[in-house]
Amino acid sequence: ESHIQYERVGADVTMKCGSMDWDAAVTWTANGTDIDESHQNGSYLILKNVNLTQSGQYSCYEGSSWHLKYQTDLRVGMPPKEPVLMCRSNNYPKGFYCSWHLPTPTYIPVTFNISVIHGTREMVCEKDVFPKNRCHIRYLQLFSTVKYKVTLTVTNALGKSSTTLTFDEFAIVKPDPPESVVAKPVPNNPRRLEVSWQNPSSWPDPESFPLKFFLRYRPLILDQWQHV
Amino acid sequence: AAADSSPSATLRRRDLCSRGIRLAGKMRLDVIDLLDTYVERQGLDASTSVAAVEGVPAAAVEHWDEQTGTQRLLDNLMAYRAFRALLAQMLEEQREQLGEADAVLGRALAAVLLQVSAFAYHLEELLQLESRGPPCDEGAGPPPPSHLSLFERKLWGLGVLRELAQWAVRSVRDLRQLAKPSPGSSSAPSMTESP
Numbered sequence: 001e002s003h004i005q006y007e008r009v010g011a012d013v014t015m016k017c018g019s020m021d022w023d024a025a026v027t028w029t030a031n032g033t034d035i036d037e038s039h040q041n042g043s044y045l046i047l048k049n050v051n052l053t054q055s056g057q058y059s060c061y062e063g064s065s066w067h068l069k070y071q072t073d074l075r076v077g078m079p080p081k082e083p084v085l086m087c088r089s090n091n092y093p094k095g096f097y098c099s100w101h102l103p104t105p106t107y108i109p110v111t112f113n114i115s116v117i118h119g120t121r122e123m124v125c126e127k128d129v130f131p132k133n134r135c136h137i138r139y140l141q142l143f144s145t146v147k148y149k150v151t152l153t154v155t156n157a158l159g160k161s162s163t164t165l166t167f168d169e170f171a172i173v174k175p176d177p178p179e180s181v182v183a184k185p186v187p188n189n190p191r192r193l194e195v196s197w198q199n200p201s202s203w204p205d206p207e208s209f210p211l212k213f214f215l216r217y218r219p220l221i222l223d224q225w226q227h228v
Numbered sequence: 229a230a231a232d233s234s235p236s237a238t239l240r241r242r243d244l245c246s247r248g249i250r251l252a253g254k255m256r257l258d259v260i261d262l263l264d265t266y267v268e269r270q271g272l273d274a275s276t277s278v279a280a281v282e283g284v285p286a287a288a289v290e291h292w293d294e295q296t297g298t299q300r301l302l303d304n305l306m307a308y309r310a311f312r313a314l315l316a317q318m319l320e321e322q323r324e325q326l327g328e329a330d331a332v333l334g335r336a337l338a339a340v341l342l343q344v345s346a347f348a349y350h351l352e353e354l355l356q357l358e359s360r361g362p363p364c365d366e367g368a369g370p371p372p373p374s375h376l377s378l379f380e381r382k383l384w385g386l387g388v389l390r391e392l393a394q395w396a397v398r399s400v401r402d403l404r405q406l407a408k409p410s411p412g413s414s415s416a417p418s419m420t421e422s423p
Contacts, residue, residue, distance in 0.1 A: 093293070140290055141288045141289060141290050142288070142289055142398070143287040143288055143292070143394050143395070143397060143401075144286075144287070144288035145286075145288070145394050146280075146288070205293075207404060207408055208404040208405050208408070209401065209404075210404075
Protein backbone atom coordinates (compact mmCIF):
# COMPACT_ATOMS: atom_id res chain seq x y z
CA GLU A 1 0.00 0.00 0.00
CA SER A 2 1.20 3.55 -0.53
CA HIS A 3 1.25 6.43 1.88
CA ILE A 4 2.53 9.97 2.19
CA GLN A 5 5.70 10.81 4.04
CA TYR A 6 6.51 14.35 5.04
CA GLU A 7 10.08 15.39 5.73
CA ARG A 8 11.81 18.66 6.50
CA VAL A 9 14.13 20.36 4.03
CA GLY A 10 17.65 19.48 5.03
CA ALA A 11 16.73 16.33 6.93
CA ASP A 12 18.36 12.95 6.40
CA VAL A 13 15.74 10.44 5.35
CA THR A 14 16.00 6.67 5.69
CA MET A 15 13.42 4.61 3.87
CA LYS A 16 12.87 0.97 4.66
CA CYS A 17 11.62 -1.38 2.00
CA GLY A 18 8.51 -2.40 3.89
CA SER A 19 9.11 -5.61 5.83
CA MET A 20 12.12 -6.70 3.80
CA ASP A 21 15.29 -7.63 5.74
CA TRP A 22 18.19 -5.25 5.75
CA ASP A 23 20.29 -7.60 3.64
CA ALA A 24 17.62 -8.27 1.00
CA ALA A 25 18.42 -7.36 -2.59
CA VAL A 26 16.16 -4.52 -3.69
CA THR A 27 15.96 -1.76 -6.24
CA TRP A 28 14.65 1.67 -5.48
CA THR A 29 13.11 4.07 -7.96
CA ALA A 30 12.15 7.71 -7.73
CA ASN A 31 9.26 8.69 -10.00
CA GLY A 32 9.96 5.59 -12.11
CA THR A 33 13.69 6.21 -12.49
CA ASP A 34 16.15 3.79 -10.89
CA ILE A 35 18.16 5.17 -8.01
CA ASP A 36 21.85 4.41 -7.93
CA GLU A 37 22.89 1.81 -5.33
CA SER A 38 25.30 4.27 -3.75
CA HIS A 39 22.29 5.73 -1.98
CA GLN A 40 21.51 2.41 -0.38
CA ASN A 41 22.57 1.00 2.92
CA GLY A 42 21.58 -2.65 2.51
CA SER A 43 17.95 -2.48 1.49
CA TYR A 44 17.45 0.94 3.06
CA LEU A 45 17.39 4.03 0.94
CA ILE A 46 19.35 6.94 2.40
CA LEU A 47 18.64 10.46 1.26
CA LYS A 48 20.88 13.00 2.93
CA ASN A 49 20.00 16.66 3.32
CA VAL A 50 16.80 16.42 1.28
CA ASN A 51 15.66 19.32 -0.84
CA LEU A 52 12.35 20.25 -2.44
CA THR A 53 13.22 18.70 -5.81
CA GLN A 54 13.45 15.30 -4.18
CA SER A 55 9.71 15.18 -3.54
CA GLY A 56 8.02 12.43 -5.46
CA GLN A 57 7.04 8.80 -5.52
CA TYR A 58 9.59 6.33 -4.19
CA SER A 59 9.16 2.63 -4.89
CA CYS A 60 11.04 -0.43 -3.75
CA TYR A 61 11.16 -3.65 -5.80
CA GLU A 62 12.41 -7.07 -4.76
CA GLY A 63 15.62 -7.86 -6.62
CA SER A 64 14.84 -10.87 -8.78
CA SER A 65 11.04 -10.99 -8.91
CA TRP A 66 10.63 -7.27 -9.39
CA HIS A 67 7.66 -7.36 -7.07
CA LEU A 68 6.66 -3.97 -5.67
CA LYS A 69 7.32 -4.23 -1.95
CA TYR A 70 6.85 -0.70 -0.78
CA GLN A 71 5.80 2.69 -2.09
CA THR A 72 5.70 6.11 -0.55
CA ASP A 73 4.93 9.62 -1.65
CA LEU A 74 7.72 11.78 -0.25
CA ARG A 75 6.81 15.41 0.30
CA VAL A 76 9.63 17.68 1.35
CA GLY A 77 8.57 20.86 3.09
CA MET A 78 8.98 23.05 6.13
CA PRO A 79 7.21 23.53 9.40
CA PRO A 80 5.11 26.73 9.39
CA LYS A 81 6.64 30.00 10.53
CA GLU A 82 4.60 32.43 12.61
CA PRO A 83 1.58 33.44 10.48
CA VAL A 84 0.69 37.06 9.72
CA LEU A 85 -2.76 37.94 11.05
CA MET A 86 -4.82 41.09 10.69
CA CYS A 87 -8.36 41.98 11.76
CA ARG A 88 -10.42 44.87 10.52
CA SER A 89 -13.93 46.25 10.70
CA ASN A 90 -14.95 47.89 7.43
CA ASN A 91 -18.65 47.49 8.22
CA TYR A 92 -18.93 48.81 11.78
CA PRO A 93 -21.12 48.22 13.73
CA LYS A 94 -22.04 44.94 12.04
CA GLY A 95 -18.84 43.00 12.64
CA PHE A 96 -15.25 42.48 11.59
CA TYR A 97 -13.12 40.09 9.61
CA CYS A 98 -9.71 38.57 10.14
CA SER A 99 -7.40 37.47 7.39
CA TRP A 100 -4.05 35.75 7.45
CA HIS A 101 -1.21 34.35 5.43
CA LEU A 102 2.12 32.63 5.91
CA PRO A 103 5.25 34.76 5.49
CA THR A 104 7.03 31.92 3.66
CA PRO A 105 5.53 28.89 1.92
CA THR A 106 5.76 25.46 3.55
CA TYR A 107 5.33 23.49 0.28
CA ILE A 108 3.05 20.99 2.00
CA PRO A 109 -0.61 21.22 2.99
CA VAL A 110 -1.47 23.36 6.05
CA THR A 111 -4.61 23.80 8.09
CA PHE A 112 -5.58 27.00 9.87
CA ASN A 113 -7.54 27.19 13.06
CA ILE A 114 -8.81 30.48 14.40
CA SER A 115 -10.34 31.28 17.77
CA VAL A 116 -11.99 34.55 18.77
CA ILE A 117 -12.56 35.24 22.43
CA HIS A 118 -14.39 38.19 23.94
CA GLY A 119 -14.00 38.11 27.69
CA THR A 120 -15.22 34.65 28.63
CA ARG A 121 -17.22 34.15 25.46
CA GLU A 122 -15.92 32.19 22.48
CA MET A 123 -17.23 33.66 19.24
CA VAL A 124 -17.79 31.96 15.90
CA CYS A 125 -15.69 33.14 12.98
CA GLU A 126 -17.44 32.13 9.77
CA LYS A 127 -14.95 31.16 7.10
CA ASP A 128 -15.21 32.77 3.68
CA VAL A 129 -15.36 30.53 0.64
CA PHE A 130 -13.17 33.02 -1.18
CA PRO A 131 -10.64 34.20 -0.30
CA LYS A 132 -9.92 31.12 1.77
CA ASN A 133 -7.80 32.72 4.44
CA ARG A 134 -10.48 34.93 5.88
CA CYS A 135 -13.38 34.68 8.28
CA HIS A 136 -16.11 36.96 9.59
CA ILE A 137 -17.36 37.68 13.08
CA ARG A 138 -20.59 39.43 13.93
CA TYR A 139 -20.54 41.79 16.88
CA LEU A 140 -22.83 40.50 19.59
CA GLN A 141 -22.20 43.50 21.82
CA LEU A 142 -21.30 47.06 21.02
CA PHE A 143 -19.42 49.65 23.08
CA SER A 144 -17.69 46.98 25.13
CA THR A 145 -14.53 47.82 27.07
CA VAL A 146 -13.56 44.16 27.05
CA LYS A 147 -10.86 43.37 24.51
CA TYR A 148 -11.07 40.80 21.75
CA LYS A 149 -8.41 38.10 21.55
CA VAL A 150 -7.90 36.34 18.24
CA THR A 151 -5.55 33.38 18.02
CA LEU A 152 -4.56 31.79 14.75
CA THR A 153 -2.82 28.42 14.71
CA VAL A 154 -1.34 26.98 11.55
CA THR A 155 -0.47 23.31 11.49
CA ASN A 156 1.16 20.97 9.01
CA ALA A 157 2.72 17.53 9.25
CA LEU A 158 6.05 19.02 10.31
CA GLY A 159 4.97 21.40 13.04
CA LYS A 160 2.72 24.20 14.15
CA SER A 161 2.91 27.88 14.87
CA SER A 162 0.49 30.46 16.15
CA THR A 163 0.00 34.17 16.67
CA THR A 164 -2.41 36.22 18.78
CA LEU A 165 -3.94 39.65 18.32
CA THR A 166 -5.59 41.56 21.16
CA PHE A 167 -7.59 44.68 20.44
CA ASP A 168 -10.45 46.96 21.45
CA GLU A 169 -13.69 47.14 19.49
CA PHE A 170 -12.86 50.60 18.08
CA ALA A 171 -9.19 50.03 17.36
CA ILE A 172 -9.75 47.92 14.23
CA VAL A 173 -12.40 50.10 12.56
CA LYS A 174 -11.24 51.06 9.06
CA PRO A 175 -13.83 51.84 6.38
CA ASP A 176 -13.34 51.02 2.70
CA PRO A 177 -12.44 53.90 0.36
CA PRO A 178 -15.16 56.17 -1.09
CA GLU A 179 -16.90 54.92 -4.22
CA SER A 180 -17.79 56.47 -7.54
CA VAL A 181 -15.25 59.24 -7.19
CA VAL A 182 -15.84 61.52 -10.19
CA ALA A 183 -14.19 64.78 -11.15
CA LYS A 184 -16.10 66.87 -13.67
CA PRO A 185 -15.17 70.16 -15.23
CA VAL A 186 -17.36 73.09 -14.30
CA PRO A 187 -19.03 74.77 -17.28
CA ASN A 188 -17.66 78.21 -18.05
CA ASN A 189 -15.02 77.89 -15.36
CA PRO A 190 -11.85 76.18 -16.56
CA ARG A 191 -10.11 76.64 -13.23
CA ARG A 192 -12.64 74.62 -11.28
CA LEU A 193 -13.47 70.96 -10.89
CA GLU A 194 -16.52 69.42 -9.31
CA VAL A 195 -15.66 66.28 -7.36
CA SER A 196 -18.35 63.94 -6.15
CA TRP A 197 -18.23 60.62 -4.33
CA GLN A 198 -20.30 58.11 -2.39
CA ASN A 199 -19.95 56.46 0.98
CA PRO A 200 -18.40 52.99 0.58
CA SER A 201 -21.24 50.51 0.07
CA SER A 202 -19.78 48.27 2.77
CA TRP A 203 -20.42 50.94 5.45
CA PRO A 204 -23.89 50.00 6.72
CA ASP A 205 -25.07 53.08 8.61
CA PRO A 206 -23.49 56.38 7.56
CA GLU A 207 -26.16 58.37 9.41
CA SER A 208 -25.36 57.00 12.85
CA PHE A 209 -21.67 56.53 12.03
CA PRO A 210 -20.82 59.32 9.63
CA LEU A 211 -17.57 59.20 7.69
CA LYS A 212 -15.20 62.10 7.22
CA PHE A 213 -13.58 62.61 3.82
CA PHE A 214 -10.38 64.39 2.87
CA LEU A 215 -9.63 65.54 -0.65
CA ARG A 216 -6.35 66.46 -2.24
CA TYR A 217 -5.52 67.29 -5.84
CA ARG A 218 -2.67 68.38 -8.06
CA PRO A 219 -2.14 69.29 -11.71
CA LEU A 220 -0.14 66.54 -13.40
CA ILE A 221 2.71 68.92 -14.14
CA LEU A 222 3.27 69.66 -10.43
CA ASP A 223 4.55 67.36 -7.69
CA GLN A 224 2.93 69.10 -4.74
CA TRP A 225 -0.55 68.18 -3.54
CA GLN A 226 -3.11 70.77 -2.54
CA HIS A 227 -5.55 69.94 0.23
CA VAL A 228 -9.16 71.03 0.20
CA ALA B 229 -48.54 55.37 23.45
CA ALA B 230 -46.62 57.19 20.74
CA ALA B 231 -44.22 60.04 21.25
CA ASP B 232 -45.37 63.54 20.38
CA SER B 233 -44.86 63.81 16.62
CA SER B 234 -46.08 67.35 16.04
CA PRO B 235 -43.76 69.40 13.83
CA SER B 236 -42.66 71.54 16.76
CA ALA B 237 -41.85 68.49 18.88
CA THR B 238 -39.94 66.94 15.99
CA LEU B 239 -37.89 70.07 15.56
CA ARG B 240 -37.25 70.33 19.28
CA ARG B 241 -36.16 66.70 19.38
CA ARG B 242 -33.72 67.21 16.54
CA ASP B 243 -32.40 70.39 18.10
CA LEU B 244 -31.91 68.64 21.45
CA CYS B 245 -30.26 65.71 19.68
CA SER B 246 -27.73 67.83 17.83
CA ARG B 247 -26.89 69.77 20.99
CA GLY B 248 -26.69 66.54 22.91
CA ILE B 249 -24.30 65.13 20.31
CA ARG B 250 -22.03 68.12 20.74
CA LEU B 251 -22.21 67.85 24.54
CA ALA B 252 -21.39 64.16 24.45
CA GLY B 253 -18.54 64.73 22.00
CA LYS B 254 -16.97 67.40 24.20
CA MET B 255 -17.54 65.26 27.28
CA ARG B 256 -15.73 62.36 25.67
CA LEU B 257 -12.68 64.48 24.88
CA ASP B 258 -12.59 65.77 28.46
CA VAL B 259 -12.97 62.26 29.86
CA ILE B 260 -10.02 61.10 27.74
CA ASP B 261 -7.92 63.97 29.12
CA LEU B 262 -9.14 63.17 32.62
CA LEU B 263 -8.09 59.54 32.12
CA ASP B 264 -4.56 60.67 31.24
CA THR B 265 -4.42 62.94 34.29
CA TYR B 266 -5.86 60.24 36.54
CA VAL B 267 -3.41 57.59 35.37
CA GLU B 268 -0.51 59.95 35.91
CA ARG B 269 -1.58 61.33 39.31
CA GLN B 270 -2.53 57.95 40.71
CA GLY B 271 0.71 56.37 39.60
CA LEU B 272 -1.00 53.79 37.41
CA ASP B 273 -0.06 52.28 34.07
CA ALA B 274 -2.24 53.29 31.12
CA SER B 275 -2.21 49.74 29.79
CA THR B 276 -3.53 48.19 33.02
CA SER B 277 -6.57 46.12 32.25
CA VAL B 278 -9.38 46.40 34.72
CA ALA B 279 -11.92 43.68 35.31
CA ALA B 280 -15.66 44.43 35.22
CA VAL B 281 -16.15 47.19 37.74
CA GLU B 282 -18.56 46.83 40.64
CA GLY B 283 -21.54 49.18 40.55
CA VAL B 284 -20.57 50.87 37.27
CA PRO B 285 -23.07 50.89 34.38
CA ALA B 286 -21.52 48.99 31.47
CA ALA B 287 -21.74 50.66 28.07
CA ALA B 288 -21.70 47.27 26.35
CA VAL B 289 -25.08 46.40 24.87
CA GLU B 290 -26.54 43.63 22.71
CA HIS B 291 -28.98 44.28 19.85
CA TRP B 292 -28.10 47.97 20.01
CA ASP B 293 -29.58 48.72 16.61
CA GLU B 294 -32.96 47.30 17.66
CA GLN B 295 -33.45 49.57 20.67
CA THR B 296 -36.34 52.03 20.64
CA GLY B 297 -35.69 55.73 21.11
CA THR B 298 -37.21 55.67 24.59
CA GLN B 299 -35.06 52.71 25.61
CA ARG B 300 -31.93 54.46 24.44
CA LEU B 301 -32.76 57.57 26.42
CA LEU B 302 -33.61 55.62 29.55
CA ASP B 303 -30.42 53.54 29.39
CA ASN B 304 -28.38 56.69 28.91
CA LEU B 305 -30.15 58.58 31.69
CA MET B 306 -29.71 55.75 34.20
CA ALA B 307 -26.06 55.51 33.31
CA TYR B 308 -25.25 59.20 33.61
CA ARG B 309 -27.15 59.53 36.87
CA ALA B 310 -25.03 56.67 38.20
CA PHE B 311 -21.84 58.30 36.89
CA ARG B 312 -22.84 61.55 38.54
CA ALA B 313 -22.88 59.77 41.90
CA LEU B 314 -19.71 57.77 41.17
CA LEU B 315 -17.73 60.84 40.13
CA ALA B 316 -18.95 62.73 43.19
CA GLN B 317 -17.63 59.85 45.31
CA MET B 318 -14.30 59.85 43.48
CA LEU B 319 -14.00 63.58 43.94
CA GLU B 320 -14.65 63.34 47.65
CA GLU B 321 -12.21 60.46 48.13
CA GLN B 322 -9.59 62.26 46.13
CA ARG B 323 -9.96 65.35 48.30
CA GLU B 324 -9.76 63.24 51.47
CA GLN B 325 -6.66 61.44 50.31
CA LEU B 326 -4.68 64.20 48.78
CA GLY B 327 -6.40 67.22 50.25
CA GLU B 328 -5.96 70.29 48.19
CA ALA B 329 -2.49 69.12 47.16
CA ASP B 330 -3.69 67.76 43.86
CA ALA B 331 -5.85 70.53 42.49
CA VAL B 332 -5.26 69.45 38.91
CA LEU B 333 -6.96 66.10 39.27
CA GLY B 334 -9.67 67.56 41.49
CA ARG B 335 -10.47 70.27 38.94
CA ALA B 336 -10.54 67.80 36.06
CA LEU B 337 -12.87 65.49 37.99
CA ALA B 338 -15.14 68.37 38.93
CA ALA B 339 -15.31 69.62 35.33
CA VAL B 340 -16.32 66.21 34.02
CA LEU B 341 -18.83 65.79 36.86
CA LEU B 342 -20.42 69.06 35.77
CA GLN B 343 -20.71 67.86 32.17
CA VAL B 344 -22.15 64.53 33.27
CA SER B 345 -24.80 66.36 35.32
CA ALA B 346 -25.58 68.66 32.40
CA PHE B 347 -25.89 65.73 30.04
CA ALA B 348 -28.20 63.88 32.42
CA TYR B 349 -30.39 66.96 32.54
CA HIS B 350 -30.31 67.16 28.73
CA LEU B 351 -31.47 63.56 28.53
CA GLU B 352 -34.36 64.36 30.87
CA GLU B 353 -35.41 67.12 28.46
CA LEU B 354 -35.37 64.64 25.59
CA LEU B 355 -37.41 62.15 27.58
CA GLN B 356 -40.06 64.81 28.21
CA LEU B 357 -40.74 64.69 24.48
CA GLU B 358 -41.35 60.96 24.61
CA SER B 359 -44.73 60.02 26.00
CA ARG B 360 -42.99 58.71 29.07
CA GLY B 361 -41.30 61.43 31.08
CA PRO B 362 -38.06 60.85 32.90
CA PRO B 363 -38.20 58.54 35.92
CA CYS B 364 -37.61 60.11 39.35
CA ASP B 365 -34.05 60.51 40.35
CA GLU B 366 -33.18 58.31 43.29
CA GLY B 367 -30.30 60.66 44.05
CA ALA B 368 -27.73 58.57 45.83
CA GLY B 369 -25.76 56.09 43.78
CA PRO B 370 -24.78 52.56 44.81
CA PRO B 371 -22.80 52.34 48.07
CA PRO B 372 -19.05 52.71 47.58
CA PRO B 373 -17.14 49.43 47.58
CA SER B 374 -15.62 49.86 51.04
CA HIS B 375 -13.68 46.63 51.21
CA LEU B 376 -11.08 47.66 48.69
CA SER B 377 -7.47 48.59 49.42
CA LEU B 378 -6.15 51.97 48.34
CA PHE B 379 -4.63 50.51 45.21
CA GLU B 380 -7.81 48.64 44.37
CA ARG B 381 -9.77 51.86 44.73
CA LYS B 382 -7.47 53.52 42.24
CA LEU B 383 -8.08 50.70 39.78
CA TRP B 384 -11.77 50.98 40.44
CA GLY B 385 -11.62 54.70 39.60
CA LEU B 386 -9.78 53.82 36.37
CA GLY B 387 -12.57 51.41 35.49
CA VAL B 388 -15.21 54.07 36.15
CA LEU B 389 -13.54 56.59 33.85
CA ARG B 390 -12.93 54.08 31.07
CA GLU B 391 -16.54 52.99 31.12
CA LEU B 392 -17.64 56.65 31.08
CA ALA B 393 -15.48 57.29 28.00
CA GLN B 394 -17.17 54.36 26.33
CA TRP B 395 -20.60 55.68 27.28
CA ALA B 396 -19.80 59.06 25.76
CA VAL B 397 -19.15 57.37 22.42
CA ARG B 398 -22.32 55.32 22.71
CA SER B 399 -24.38 58.41 23.60
CA VAL B 400 -23.35 60.15 20.38
CA ARG B 401 -24.44 57.08 18.42
CA ASP B 402 -27.67 56.80 20.37
CA LEU B 403 -28.55 60.43 19.73
CA ARG B 404 -27.84 60.06 16.04
CA GLN B 405 -30.21 57.12 15.91
CA LEU B 406 -32.78 59.19 17.76
CA ALA B 407 -32.37 62.10 15.35
CA LYS B 408 -33.11 59.95 12.30
CA PRO B 409 -36.50 60.75 10.81
CA SER B 410 -38.78 57.88 11.75
CA PRO B 411 -40.62 56.12 8.89
CA GLY B 412 -43.98 57.77 8.24
CA SER B 413 -43.06 61.18 9.62
CA SER B 414 -43.02 64.15 7.25
CA SER B 415 -39.72 64.76 5.54
CA ALA B 416 -37.69 67.44 7.27
CA PRO B 417 -34.88 69.61 5.91
CA SER B 418 -31.56 67.79 6.17
CA MET B 419 -29.35 68.72 9.09
CA THR B 420 -25.81 69.73 8.41
CA GLU B 421 -23.63 69.05 11.40
CA SER B 422 -20.04 68.20 11.95
CA PRO B 423 -19.50 64.49 12.68
